[in-house]
Amino acid sequence: MKISVRELAEYAYKRGSIDEKFRSSKALSEGTAIHQAVQKEYKETEEKEVYLDFLYEMEEMTLHIHGRCDGVLRSGEGLVIDEIKSTSLEAEELEEDLFPEHWGQAYGYAYMYCEREQLEGINVQLTYVQKASKKKIRYLRYLTVEQLKEEVRFMVEAYTPYALTLVRRRAQKHETLPKLGFPYPSYREGQRTFAGSVYRTAREGRTLFAQAPTGIGKTISSLFPGVKAMEEGDFEQLYYATAKTTTRETAEEAIRLMQEEGASLTAVTLTAKDKICFQEETICQPEYCSFADGYYDRINEALVDILTNESLLDRGTIETYARKHHICPFEYSLDLTNAADIVIGDYNYVYDPRVALKRLSRDRTKKMGLLVDEAHNLVERARDMYSASLSASDFETLPSLVGSERAGSLAASIASDITSLFPENQREVSIDEIPGVMEERIEAFVEETESLLRDLLPEEQDETVMNAYFGSQHFLNMLEQKDDNFVYIGKEKEELKLYCLNPRTVVKRITDAYRFSVYFSATLSPFAYYKEMLGGTPEDYILKLPSPFSKEQVDTIFTPLSTRFRDRERTARGVSDSLKKQTETWPGNHLFFFPSYSYLELIYSYAKEWGKEIVVQERNMDEERKSEFLAQFTEESEIIGFAVLGGVFSEGVDLKGDRLRGVAVVGVALPPRDIEKELIHRYFENRDRNGYNYAYVYPGMNKVLQAGGRLIRSEEDYGVLQFIDDRFMTPVYRGLLPEEWKNK
Secondary structure (H helix, E strand, C coil): CEEEHHHHHHHHCCCCCHHHHHHHHHHCCCCHHHHHHHHHCCCCCCEEEEEEEEEEECCCCEEEEEEEEEEEEEECCEEEEEEEEEECCCHHHCCCCCCHHHHHHHHHHHHHHHHHHCCCEEEEEEEEEECCCCCEEEEEEEEEHHHHHHHHHHHHHHHHHHHHHHHHHHHHHHHHHHHCCCCCCCCCCCHHHHHHHHHHHHHHCCEEEEECCCCCCHHHHHHHHHHHHHHHCCCCEEEEEECCHHHHHHHHHHHHHHHHCCCCCCEEECCCHHHHCCCCCCCCCCCCCCCCCCHHHHHHHHHHHHHHHCCEECHHHHHHHHHHHCCCHHHHHHHHCCCCCEEEEECHHHHCCCCCCCCCCHHHHCCEEEEECCHHHHHHHHHHHCCEEEEHHHHHCHHHCCCCHHHHHHHHHHHHHHHHCCCCCCCEEEECCCCHHHHHHHHHHHHHHHHHHCCCCHHHCCHHHHHHHHHHHHHHHHHHHCCCCEEEEEECCCEEEEEECCCHHHHHHHHCCCCEEEEEECCCCCHHHHHHHCCCCCCCEEEECCCCCCHHHEEEEEECCCCCHHHHHHHHHHHHHHHHHHHHHCCCCEEEEECCHHHHHHHHHHHHHHCCEEEECCCCCCHHHHHHHHHCCCCCCCEEEEEECCCCCCCCCCCCHHHCCEEEEECCCCCCCCHHHHHHHHHHHCCCCCHHHHHHHHHHHHHHHHHHCCCCCCCCCCEEEEEECHHHHCHHHHCCCCHHHCCC
C-alpha cells in the first residue's frame, strides 16, 4: 500500500479540535512561491525536491512510504533535512512543538534519507516563513537513525488499523469487479453505446462530451463502466459531480444496484455543511460545538468503525456514526473521501476555489476519474464560481468594526477606490484594469484582517468583517486566474466585480488534473457551445445519441403567441386559453413552465377561472415542500402544476406513466438583458461566434429542453408537449429542439 510521508504524519498526529486543525491549515498552508524563494537560497552543492521512498515491511502488509523532501543541506554540523512551511502566525506565536505533524513529516524524510545513504543520524530542520514579512524562523534537531526509526514506527502503528481496513476493502473490490455484470436484464437502446464510450474514455485517460437523451439511464451507464475500468488499476477512485440532491440520490441507487450484484464498493456522499451540521449555527470551533472539540482525538476510531461495517455512506449513515462517535458529520464525510471508491458530491467540491476539497491533491486526482452529471448546469455555475465582487458600502462600515486602525484605514481606501472607478453619470461600466495600488490595498487588508480574526472567539467575530475578509480573499484568488476571459465591471458606484465571461480555461485546468473526465447531459445542445465553454479540445471524444423514444409517444403543439415582455398583458388571455385547452384535450396531470414568477402569477390570475386544482411553485421552497409538491401528482389525480423554467421542478424530476400527461413551456426563457450578458455578447462576437446566441439563446433554450424532458421518462410514457411562443417557429429555435419534438 502506498502512502506519502505527509499523509502518514497528518494521520498519526491528528489531535484536538477542528478549529485547531482549521487554524493550522489556514495559517500554514504551503505556498509554492515561498518554497521556491527559500530553495533559491540553497548553495549549489545542496539539493532540493529530493524524491525518497521506503518499503516498511509488516506481517499483515507492506507500506510504500514516499515523498519529496524540500531540501538536503550541508552545514558545519553535517547534513540537514529541511522542511519548509509558510505561516501567517507572528514569530512570537510560533513554538517549536506547536505542530507535531510537521516534525513527523520531516522525520519521515530524514529516516528514508538515512536508510538510503546508510547514515547513523542526521540534522532535521523546520523552516517557517512568515507570509507577510517573509521572516524565517528555524528549528533544528539532531536525531539518530534509531530515534528516527522509532518516530516512523509510531506513525505507522497509528495508521495500521485504518490501513488494514483499506487493504481488505481494496482486495475485495478487485476480487469482485471482474465478476460484476450490468445490473439490469438488458441495455436500453443507446445505453450500451454510451457505457462503452465511457469505458473507452476511462481506459485511455481522455475526455468525453456526451449528449444522452432523457430516460436512457445515464447515471448507471456512466458509473458502471467507470467502475469496470478500475479493474485494470490505472485509477482508484471516481468523483461523481452533480448539481442537485435528486441526482445524488440516483447515483446512490446505481451504486446500491452494483453492490447487490456482488461488487465490493465503498461510496460516500457529501452533503453541504449547513445541511448536515448538528448545531443550529455552523460554527466549527470548540467553544461552540462539542462535535468539533476533540474531533481528531476520536476520528481514527470512527473511520475504522464505519468502514468495517458499512459500504454505502450516505447522509443518514454518516450522521448515525457521527453521533455514535460524537464527531462533526461534515468533516467526517470529508475524511471518508480518502477511503471511498466513489465520491458523490456537488460541483463546487471540484471546481469552486473557495470550497474545493484540499484532499483532492494532484497526486489523488491523477488516479481519479471525473463524471459530471447534468453538465449543462456547469457553465453558469462555473461563471459564478470564478467571478468575485467587492462592495464599497461593506468596506465603508468596517473602520468602526475591525478594531484595528490600519485595517480600518485600508477598508476606507478600498471603498474610495471602488467609487472612484466610475465616470460621471454612469451606473454600470466595463473597466479595463484596476489601479495597482488598489490591488496592493486589498492584499494588505486580507493580511491585516486575517491576523485579527485568528485571535477572536466566534461570538467576537463580526459577520460584516468576515464577509469582507473572505470576499477579498476570493477576489485576490481570482485575480491570479485573470486573463482575456475575465473583465472588470462597476455597478451603481457601489460594486466592483471581476466577472468570468468564459470559464473554459479554469475548468480545463481543473479537468486536466484527473485521469479522465466525462461530461454528460440530455441537453448539451448545441454541442460546440458546451464543448467550448467547458474547455473541450479537438482531441476529446464526442457522443450524441438519438432518443430511444418514438415520435408517437409525444404529441407536440406549437402555439405562436408572443410572450415577449411588452406583449405579455395583451396575450395573457390567449396563453391561458391554450393551456386550459391542453388540460381538456388530455385529461390528467400537467406541468406548465414559465420564464419568471411574475409571468407565472399573471397567467395564474386567469387560470383560477378554470375550475381545476392548481398547485404553484413557491419561492425558496425547502426539500420538504418540494417533496410535498411532487407527491400530489399521483396516477389518479388531475392536478395542474405551475412552475418556473430553470427551477427545481424543471430538472431531475421523474413523474412516470400516468403521473404526468402533459407539459407546456411558455416562452423561450431568454435571460434578462444586463451588462454581464452584453459583455458576453460582445466577447463572443469578437471571436467570430454568434454573440447573441451564446449570451441569450443557448442558455435560455437549455431551460426549455430540460423542462420539456420531464414528459417522456420511459418507453411506456406518452403525452402532450406544448410550446407557446412565436419564436419556436423560427429556424434558430426549431433547430435546437430534438427531432422527436418536432411536428410529425
